[in-house]
Amino acid sequence: MNVAYFPGCSLHGLSRAYNSSTHLVCDKLNINLQEIEDWNCCGATAAHSLNHKLSVSLGARNLNIAKNMNLDMITVPCAGCFGRLKTASYELRNNPELAKEVAEIINAPAPVEPEVTNLVQFFTEQVGLEKIASKVVKPLTGLKVAAYYGCLLTRPSKVVAFDSPEQPTSMDDILQVIGIETVNWSHKAECCGGGYAASETDIVVDLSGQVVESAKNAGADAIVVACPMCHTNLDTRLGAIEKSRGVKYDMPIIFFTQLMGLAYGYSYRQLGFRQLLNSASPLLKKQGII
Amino acid sequence: MPSSTTPMTADFFKAIKLDEIDNSFQQELLDNCGIDLNTCLECGKCSGGCSNTHIFDITARQVVKLIKMGEVDSLLKMDSLWTCVSCQLCVDRCPASIDIPRIMDYLREVAYKNQIPATREQVLVFHELMLGHIEKGGRVEEGFLAMEFNLKTGDYFKDVFDPGMKMFFKGKVNPFTPKMKKRDETRRIFKMTSLRKG
Amino acid sequence: MSETKTALVIGGGIAGIEAALKIGQSGYKVLLVEVAESLGGVLEKLYNSYPRYENPADLIKYKVEQLNECPNITVMTQTKVISADQKPNSYLVKLQNKSEAKEVEVDAVVIATGSQMLDVTSHGEYGYGHYDNVVNSLEFEEILKEWATNKDKVTPPKTVAFFKCVGSRDRSKGYPYCSKICCMYTAKQAGVVKEMFPDTKCYVFYMDYRAAGREYEEFVRSVIEDKKVKYVRGRPAKVLPEDGRLLIRAEDTLRGMPIEVTADMVVLAAALEPSAGTKEMSNIFPVKTDKYGFIDYETNEVMKTGERIYYAGACSFAVESLGAMHQGGAAAAQVLALFNQEN
Numbered sequence: 068m069n070v071a072y073f074p075g076c077s078l079h080g081l082s083r084a085y086n087s088s089t090h091l092v093c094d095k096l097n098i099n100l101q102e103i104e105d106w107n108c109c110g111a112t113a114a115h116s117l118n119h120k121l122s123v124s125l126g127a128r129n130l131n132i133a134k135n136m137n138l139d140m141i142t143v144p145c146a147g148c149f150g151r152l153k154t155a156s157y158e159l160r161n162n163p164e165l166a167k168e169v170a171e172i173i174n175a176p177a178p179v180e181p182e183v184t185n186l187v188q189f190f191t192e193q194v195g196l197e198k199i200a201s202k203v204v205k206p207l208t209g210l211k212v213a214a215y216y217g218c219l220l221t222r223p224s225k226v227v228a229f230d231s232p233e234q235p236t237s238m239d240d241i242l243q244v245i246g247i248e249t250v251n252w253s254h255k256a257e258c259c260g261g262g263y264a265a266s267e268t269d270i271v272v273d274l275s276g277q278v279v280e281s282a283k284n285a286g287a288d289a290i291v292v293a294c295p296m297c298h299t300n301l302d303t304r305l306g307a308i309e310k311s312r313g314v315k316y317d318m319p320i321i322f323f324t325q326l327m328g329l330a331y332g333y334s335y336r337q338l339g340f341r342q343l344l345n346s347a348s349p350l351l352k353k354q355g356i357i
Numbered sequence: 358m359p360s361s362t363t364p365m366t367a368d369f370f371k372a373i374k375l376d377e378i379d380n381s382f383q384q385e386l387l388d389n390c391g392i393d394l395n396t397c398l399e400c401g402k403c404s405g406g407c408s409n410t411h412i413f414d415i416t417a418r419q420v421v422k423l424i425k426m427g428e429v430d431s432l433l434k435m436d437s438l439w440t441c442v443s444c445q446l447c448v449d450r451c452p453a454s455i456d457i458p459r460i461m462d463y464l465r466e467v468a469y470k471n472q473i474p475a476t477r478e479q480v481l482v483f484h485e486l487m488l489g490h491i492e493k494g495g496r497v498e499e500g501f502l503a504m505e506f507n508l509k510t511g512d513y514f515k516d517v518f519d520p521g522m523k524m525f526f527k528g529k530v531n532p533f534t535p536k537m538k539k540r541d542e543t544r545r546i547f548k549m550t551s552l553r554k555g
Numbered sequence: 556m557s558e559t560k561t562a563l564v565i566g567g568g569i570a571g572i573e574a575a576l577k578i579g580q581s582g583y584k585v586l587l588v589e590v591a592e593s594l595g596g597v598l599e600k601l602y603n604s605y606p607r608y609e610n611p612a613d614l615i616k617y618k619v620e621q622l623n624e625c626p627n628i629t630v631m632t633q634t635k636v637i638s639a640d641q642k643p644n645s646y647l648v649k650l651q652n653k654s655e656a657k658e659v660e661v662d663a664v665v666i667a668t669g670s671q672m673l674d675v676t677s678h679g680e681y682g683y684g685h686y687d688n689v690v691n692s693l694e695f696e697e698i699l700k701e702w703a704t705n706k707d708k709v710t711p712p713k714t715v716a717f718f719k720c721v722g723s724r725d726r727s728k729g730y731p732y733c734s735k736i737c738c739m740y741t742a743k744q745a746g747v748v749k750e751m752f753p754d755t756k757c758y759v760f761y762m763d764y765r766a767a768g769r770e771y772e773e774f775v776r777s778v779i780e781d782k783k784v785k786y787v788r789g790r791p792a793k794v795l796p797e798d799g800r801l802l803i804r805a806e807d808t809l810r811g812m813p814i815e816v817t818a819d820m821v822v823l824a825a826a827l828e829p830s831a832g833t834k835e836m837s838n839i840f841p842v843k844t845d846k847y848g849f850i851d852y853e854t855n856e857v858m859k860t861g862e863r864i865y866y867a868g869a870c871s872f873a874v875e876s877l878g879a880m881h882q883g884g885a886a887a888a889q890v891l892a893l894f895n896q897e898n
Contacts, residue, residue, distance in 0.1 A: 079534045080499040081524065107495040107543050112443060113484035114491070115462055117469045121550040125491070128542060162391075172549040173542070222445035225454065232449045233679025251685070253795040258408040258444035265506055265516070266483035270440060274408055284798075303520040342529045344520055398724060398790075400762045401806035406680065406792025410806070410813045418806065450680055450792055452725035 070189065071133040071141040071181060072100035075148035075295075076108050082145075082295035084339025088324035089144050089186065091338065095202050095331045096194055103133045103141070109151035112262030120165070120172070126155025127169045127177040134178045141181050142189040144324070146294035147262075149185040150219035150227075156183055157226045185220050187293045187323070188229045191237045196244045204332040206246025209354035213287035214238040214249050214323070215278065216256050217297045232256065238293060238323055245330035252285035254278045259300040268307070275300045276308040279316050288350050289319045291326060298322060302344050319347035329356060379427035386424065390463055396453035397421050403447035403457055413437040417447050417457050424460070433468040437461075439477035470552045479510050492547040495537030500530045560894045561586065563648055563661040565636055565836060568596020569876050570868025571667030572618045573883025574890070578665075579628035580621075581891050586659060587622070588634040588650060590832060594619055596669055597869075598876050602699035605743040606774035611876065639664075639839050644897075646840070646863070662897075663863045663890045664840060666850060667883065668832035670869035672825040673722040673729055681718065681823060682794045688801060688820045689794060691721075692740060695822045699747055711752035712819035716803055717741045717759045718791050722826035724762065729826045730847060735873040737824035738765045742778045744822065749782040757784045758816060760791050760805060768875070787814065794821055827873040840864055858886040865889050 078086035093100050106129050114122035129152060133141050143149035159166040160179040170177040184192070190199060216235045224232040233256055239249040259278055260271030279301065282290050292298045302320040309315055320343065328338040335357045340347055351357040386392045404416035414436040415423065423432055432438075438461065447457040468475070475481040486505050490497045503521070507513050524530050537543070560583050564575040567589030575587040593599065598611040622628050633652050640647040646664060650657045672691050676684040683689045690698065702709050719737050722729025742764070745757040764786070766772040778784045791805040800817045807814045829837075829848040837844045842861040843851035850871040853859045860866050867886040868879035 076497040076534070077499065080497070080531050081529050083529075083531055105495075105538050107537055108491045108497050110491065111487065111497070113487040115443070116465050117484055117488070118466060118550055118552055119462060121488075121546065124546045124550055125543070128546065172546055174545060218442075218444040218446070223448050223456070223458070225448075231679045232445075234682070234685055253797070256679075258442050258446070261442040261444065263442060263480070265503055266480045267440065267477060268516075270409065270412070270442065274442070281795075303516075303524065306519055342527050344523050344527060344529075396726075398762060399808065400720075400790035401788075401808035402790040402792045404792075405789055405806035405813060406804050407813075416806065416811070416813075418808065419811065446792075449727075452720075452727050452729070452790070454727040 068097060068193070069099045069101060069138055070193075071136055071138045072102045073106055073129060073133070073141055073143045073148060073152065074102060075143065075145040077145055077147075077295035077299070081299055082322075084342045085144055085295055085298070085322045085324060088322055088328045088333075088338045091333050092324050092327045092331060096198065098194065100142070101136060101138065103129055103136070106132065109148040111147055111151065115151065115154075120169070122151060123155045123158050123165065124169050124172045126152050127159060128173045128175070130156060130159075130178050130181070130183075131173065131175045133181050134176075139181050140189070140193070141183050142186055143183060144186040144293070145296070146185060146217060146219040147296050149183065153183045153226055156180075185229070185293070187220060187238050187241065190241055192229075196240055199241060199327070200244040203245050203330045205330055205356070207326060207330050207354070207356055208246045210247045210289070210326075210350075210356070211287060212242065212247055212249055212289045212291045212321075212326075213252050213282035213285060214242055214255060215282070215290045215292050215297060215301075217292070217294050218256070218258050218261065220293060221256065238291065241323060242291060242326065245327055247326065250282070250285040250287045252281055252287065254281035259297045261296060261300075264296070264300050264303070268304070271300045271304050272307045272311050275304055276312055279305065279308055279318055280312065280314075283316055283318060287318075289321050289347060291321050291323050293323050305345050319343060319345045319350060321347055373426065380425075382427065382429045383424050386460065386463065390456070390459055392456055392460060394421055394425055394455065397425075397455055398452060400452065402450050402452065403455075406446050406450055408442050408444045408446060409437075409440050412440055420457065420460065420464075421455065432464055433471070433473050434476070436476040438465050438468060439475050439480045466552070472553070482506065482509050488547075492544060493540070495540050495543040496534070498534050500532065560584065560662045560897070561659070562663045562665060562890050562894075563588070563646070563659070564665045564667060566596065566667035566669055566832065566868070566870070567591070567594035567630070567632070568667060568669050568868055568879065569598050569614070569618070570669075570879040570883040570886075571596070571665065572615075572622065573880045574665045574667060574865075574867050574887045575628055576618065576621055576625065577884055577887030578890050579625040581887075583627060583891070583894055585628045586631065586661065587628060588631045588636060590633065590635055592632055594622075594630065594632065597693070600693060600696055602696045602703065602747065603743070604876060605739050606768075606770040608743075614876075636836065636839060641841060641862070644863070663865065663893060665883075665886045665890065666833070666836050666840065666842065666860070666864065666866045666870055667868045667886075668836050668870045669830045670827040670833065670849075670873060671830040673828050675721050675823050675825045677728045678721055678823075680793045681721065681791070681821065682796070682801075683823060686794065686796050686801065689823065690820065691823050691825045692737070692744065695744055699744065702751055706751065711755050714756040714758070714816065714818040715745070715748050715820045715822065716791075716801075716816060716818040717745055717757070717822045717824065719759065719761045719764075719824045720790060721823040723824075725826070730828065732847070733765065734824075734827040735765070736827070736875050738763075739768070739771060739774070739875065741822075741824050742766075742775045742784070745784040746778040746782045749784055758818070759784055759786050760789060761786055762788070762790055789814070827869065829870065833870040836870070842866075856889070858882060858889055863893065
């Protein structure tokens with residue numbers, strides 16, 4: 068299976084573990100990820116916050132390159148990039164006047180295809196749980212985790228049109244077929260603080276703190292994410308969260324592809340587990356997984 | 358004793374003249390974003406579940422109301438513009454699907470274009486630095502962005518030791534991110550969409 | 556008077572029962588078919604009624620006795636209408652019960668197949684179907700019955716919260732219309748809880764309270780003033796499970812402040828939509844429907860929706876039981892006028 072792949076800046080930067088584990092898992096699933104050639108940054112929070120046309124144009128350039136690869140689908144592991152690309156496609160489809168203007172701005176056609184999917188969506192809808200399960204060589208039994216979706220994997224629902232915006236289950240499904248128990252918890256679709264990691268750290272410590280607290284209360288031993296922003300906020304601010312709440316959480320924050328990779332027989336090191344600030348090693352050792 | 362310049366009665370609740378309300382911004386939102394604020398039921402579901410409503414100076418529901426009352430000036434100066442996390446909870450819960458995150462973006466864009474100072478300067482600085490990265494290099498290098506942010510805000514040691522150094526030693530920070538090649542293309546996009554001239 | 560004319564009444568709720576009774580008591584034959592095991596429809600599920608706190612079981616018992624006394628009326632429960640063929644002055648209708656199929660020729664039809672509650676798993680923010688103790692209003696009537704039966708054994712809830720307009724006045728995930736009766740039954744339910752357990756706190760989250768009807772405004776005021784139910788103006792945004800209870804986040808829109816309250820139970824006044832039976836009947840019979848699938852009316856004729864077809868009750872829009880009964884009587888009047896004219 069061939070699919071266009073948009074890694075985004077974080078997967079080349081702080082969240083390389085997400086990139087490498089995604090590649091390994093896709094290899095095992097016979098998915099050929101074809102990186103969109105010479106892609107540009109999606110513009111993230113900064114572009115859509117200050118300049119709508121810029122934000123759509125940055126997305127349109129990527130869409131156009133992907134379209135020229137003659138693939139009918141793009142998959143985006145970063146929920147933030149996914150949101151921007153999907154929104155760009157949505158805006159171009161529903162606003163022909165803007166689409167015309169954007170085509171002029173990028174000096175190229177501004178297509179609404181290929182269809183943009185996030186990685187969780189691509190796995191559940193295109194690959195299927197059965198196939199995901201079929202590649203498991205080591206079921207990760209004993210692990211009890213909270214699947215954390217955050218905002219942009221499923222919202223805004225009229226744009227994303229995938230899973231439930233409030234009670235999503237798709238990532239839980241994936242984790243369950245590789246042997247993991249997922250907890251029923253309250254904050255799976257609440258916000259971690261998004262793009263304020265550096266500029267308004269207090270907001271992130273507050274919102275991410277609520278997420279961690281809720282996961283802990285639900286009995287989770289780890290939080291599993293599908294977004295580098297969620298990961299950075301939770302993983303790098305866990306210390307600050309623990310300090311502000313006066314609680315020690317012991318809560319590794321793991322990309323879902325890292326766990327898939329373990330179930331598929333890849334090693335701790337290959338999957339970039341060492342890059343996590345809050346080590347997952349004690350937990351994985353305790354369950355006899357590594 | 359009140360001084361001669363202090364009015365005996367303060368106009369805290371001076372009546373708003375309904376027929377003098379300027380509805381042009383409401384119309385502008387409809388024309389430019391396709392958002393019809395007449396569909397608002399004033400139910401407060403948006404602000405009730407907003408991630409950051411507890412630190413908003415003007416809540417989501419009030420934003421809609423103030424636009425309808427023509428009080429756009431206070432919205433362009435509000436703190437909520439710079440604390441809204443664009444989490445999309447409000448629009449998905451709104452029984453009328455009013456796209457409040459888009460309204461927030463639109464207000465921010467107008468404020469930015471008109472150089473109205475952001476109440477959270479550091480948020481704007483961060484956005485601008487990030488856009489600068491994309492304009493110049495097509496992509497963002499997170500490590501450099503964080504360093505530049507500290508230099509720019511004068512908070513030189515923010516996050517340097519924790520989590521900065523930890524991240525460095527864990528090999529999270531990647532100094533060799535692959536560069537984008539056709540940088541003239543992103544520069545063109547920035548030039549053609551520039552809001553502030555010069 | 557002709558002995559041959561027969562009316563088919565579909566649906567054995569209070570509207571269908573009333574229509575069947577008046578037609579039968581006037582000397583014509585009636586077939587009353589009901590898909591469930593017993594008659595009574597939604598009314599049978601209710602703990603009590605507003606605005607007079609009457610027991611709906613008493614009304615049903617009284618009506619069913621009258622049905623049994625009327626020799627012209629045949630009641631068929633656990634029976635479905637499968638198909639209908641329109642003839643010049645009649646319908647050839649196929650009925651199916653557990654054991655057999657049967658074809659009958661009828662001279663008029665009254666559709667009284669009612670409405671149902673929207674499946675509010677659509678509103679994931681409230682956690683219906685995900686969290687214990689988040690129920691819809693109809694399920695809560697069952698709970699009230701149970702509480703009343705085992706009053707001494709029940710641990711009273713500390714707090715019960717009622718959300719109005721769940722899927723009503725909601726063009727995003729429900730219906731743009733107002734479901735009309737939720738304001739009243741919610742007031743009733745909150746009042747009943749306070750009556751049973753005076754120490755339980757009851758909060759009703761509302762956008763508006765709509766009490767247009769005889770004794771309705773007085774009823775809601777008495778719930779607020781005498782029974783001390785607290786009304787909060789704001790549509791709740793989120794329910795979060797917390798330590799076995801339910802944390803509710805909302806805005807008090809009159810105060811302009813976010814509010815939180817922890818409840819033991821959340822009752823969702825879900826929108827009313829055409830029942831599955833109503834949708835089936837509108838496919839089988841040549842009737843008019845509106846865009847939501849409710850049976851639509853003919854402008855100049857009371858309770859008429861097609862050739863020799865009449866309707867009554869919530870199949871055409873949300874209606875309280877008294878109104879449904881009145882409509883049943885009005886539909887019967889139409890059938891009787893038609894039959895009399897043709898004799």
